[in-house]
Amino acid sequence: MRTKALIRKELLEQWRTRRLWVLCAVFIFFGLLAPITARLTPDLLRWLAATTPGVVFQLPPPSAADVVSQYIKNLTQSLPLVVLLVAMGAVSGEKERGTLPMVLAKPVSRGAFLGAKFLGLALALALALGLCMVSACYYSLLLFNGPEPGGFVLMNLLAGLYLLVVLALTFLASTLAASTVMAGVLAFGLWALLLILGALPRVGRASPTALLSWAGRLGIGRPGEGEWLALGVSLAVLAAALIGAWLHFRRQEL
Amino acid sequence: MAGLAIECRGLTKRYGAVLALDGLNLEVPRRVVFGFLGPNGAGKTTTMKILAGLIAPTAGEARIAGRPVSREDPAVRRSVGYLPEEPAFYGWMTPREYLVFVGALVGLSGPEARRRADELLELVNLREAARRRIGGFSRGMRQRLGIAQALVGRPEVLLLDEPSSALDPLGRRDVLGLIERLAEETTVFMSTHILADVERVCQQVAIIAQGRLLAQAGKEELRQRYAAPVFEIETAAEAPGLAERLRGLPWAGRVVQEGNLLRLMARDASRAREELPTVLGTLGGNLVRYEQVLPTLEDVFVRLLEV
Incomplete structure (x- = not known):
């Protein structure tokens, strides 16, 4: 009953404060951007070559694989930042505004409060990513007659897990920090660390960022070898971030 | 112990080098409006937060309605309603939505929560604003909504941290009136440094300073036990040097001058x-009146803090 009320409040808050709308709009924008960029880039380069004497571009015709590649780039570079901006004030914002003691002075466990907050954010992320996927897939099918929808869905599930890891790390930062700005800085640092580890030769294979290359292969229908270690590590990071947040929050002085 | 609404035993709270509460002992009986008095930084808010389960004591124990208060066990908070010094709400909600939300948090069913929300909006005179966003509320309206949200679960103990300190006179009158009415159904534990509020609504008082209990008793008992005899002297025009002369007398204590009125606390009433x-007599025609008056709570407060 209490947890349900907390989750309902989170979703209602995202709706009323337009946060959910903005999140979905940005995700849809990036979803549409992938096929459009893939379609227009060769034309743009040809036009550039035509207006610049002596320059010749030889490009293969654009395909659904280009859409997947652009889509994965967006998921790696831009959308985690959007997730970070939306989630960094989840707990720290309530601390700053003073709304948190009002809720926690009620017969509500701190675990239920945190769980509802994270679930609310995760549901919003799932909705936004779903809309992003549908818009990208629809446009891509329209322009390129591909990719194969089954692989595209699997790709999005893996990408969704990566974004969920970013969300969990941001959530941890928001719980640890006393202010939203500090939470943002800390979350950005954790995400940067994730990217740095992902770029290291051997460690990278076990990093959550390796999920994205696997996702990309699934998207173009060439799954190759599964990044199962990265999948396990991602789930472990997700769980560790949430447990860490709870362990800190249950003893936090308000 | 079962008869007490609140009980604190050796309650201690340390923030690094700062000792906010220093072994506070307190007993609050049921169904009274209890004034928790102290200067700024005395430890009032820290005590309130411990009782509300928001922070943990470094040592000692607090009980509400006989049950130990714990930050990690929400069960005891069913008996408590808490209003922080600066209540903060979700500005995008309406007051009715907020009260229904709180109703769900304290375990009421949907229809019960909605019914209770309407009752409380009526009680705190916010019926007209029930569908407005809280974000646009005045300080007084927020304070009244704060009291309403603390009452949703019909708590045995209501913790009010400085409920009237930031209100204008009308807002203060409304809030104090509300507190007086609440005493019929619950124990009100109210921290404040506004002595006039305590004089008006509280039956029992505890005074703390530097995290320690200085005194606890009924208002009248406190006056009798701790206040020095007080004399009021009124002059037609300001009498220059009179306050200084009085301060120089061996039996005189504190002398406060407010325009043409002087209040003298005597150490020795009969000599005074x-x-x-x-x-x-030296004032001649300038003297309008002088009389021994009943000491106020402020006199008690000042005397205890001066000791």
Whole structure:
């Protein structure tokens, strides 16, 4: 009953404060951007070559694989930042505004409060990513007659897990920090660390960022070898971030 | 112990080098409006937060309605309603939505929560604003909504941290009136440094300073036990040097001058009664009146803090 009320409040808050709308709009924008960029880039380069004497571009015709590649780039570079901006004030914002003691002075466990907050954010992320996927897939099918929808869905599930890891790390930062700005800085640092580890030769294979290359292969229908270690590590990071947040929050002085 | 609404035993709270509460002992009986008095930084808010389960004591124990308060066990908070010094709400909600939300948090069913929300909006005179966003509320409206949200679960103990300190006179009158009415159904534990509020609504008072209990009793008992006899002297025009002369007398204590009115606390009442007419005789026609008056809670407060 209490947890349900907390989750309902989170979703209602995202709706009323337009946060959910903005999140979905940005995700849809990036979803549409992938096929459009893939379609227009060769034309743009040809036009550039035509207006610049002596320059010749030889490009293969654009395909659904280009859409997947652009889509994965967006998921790696831009959308985690959007997730970070939306989630960094989840707990720290309530601390700053003073709304948190009002809720926690009620017969509500701190675990239920945190769980509802994270679930609310995760549901919003799932909705936004779903809309992003549908818009990208629809446009891509329209322009390129591909990719194969089954692989595209699997790709999005893996990408969704990566974004969920970013969300969990941001959530941890928001719980640890006393202010939203500090939470943002800390979350950005954790995400940067994730990217740095992902770029290291051997460690990278076990990093959550390796999920994205696997996702990309699934998207173009060439799954190759599964990044199962990265999948396990991602789930472990997700769980560790949430447990860490709870362990800190249950003893936090308000 | 079962008869007490609140009980604190050796309650201690340390923030690094700062000792906010220093072994506070307190007993609050049921169904009273209890004034928790102290200067700024005395430890009032820290005590409130411990009782509300928001922070944990470094040592000691607090009980509400016989049950130990714990930050990690929400069960005891069913008996408590808490209003922080600066209540903050979700500005995008309406007051009715907020009260229904709180109703769900304290375990009421949907229809019960909605019914209770309407009752409380009526009680705190926010019926007209029930569908407005809280974000646009005045300070007084927020304070009244704060009291309403604390009452949703019909708590045995209501913790009010400085409920009237930031309100204008009308807002203060409304809130104090509400507190007086609440005493019929619950125990109100109210921290404040506004002595006039305590005089008006509280039956029992505890005074703390530097995290320690200085005194606890009924208002009248406190006055009798701790206040020195007080004399009021009124002059037609300001009497220059009179306050200084009075301060120099061996039996005189604190002398406060407010325009043409002086309040003198006497260390020795009989000597004051004997010698004061002689001193005041020098004022001649300037003296309007002088009389021994009942000490106020402020006199008790000042005296205890000066000791």
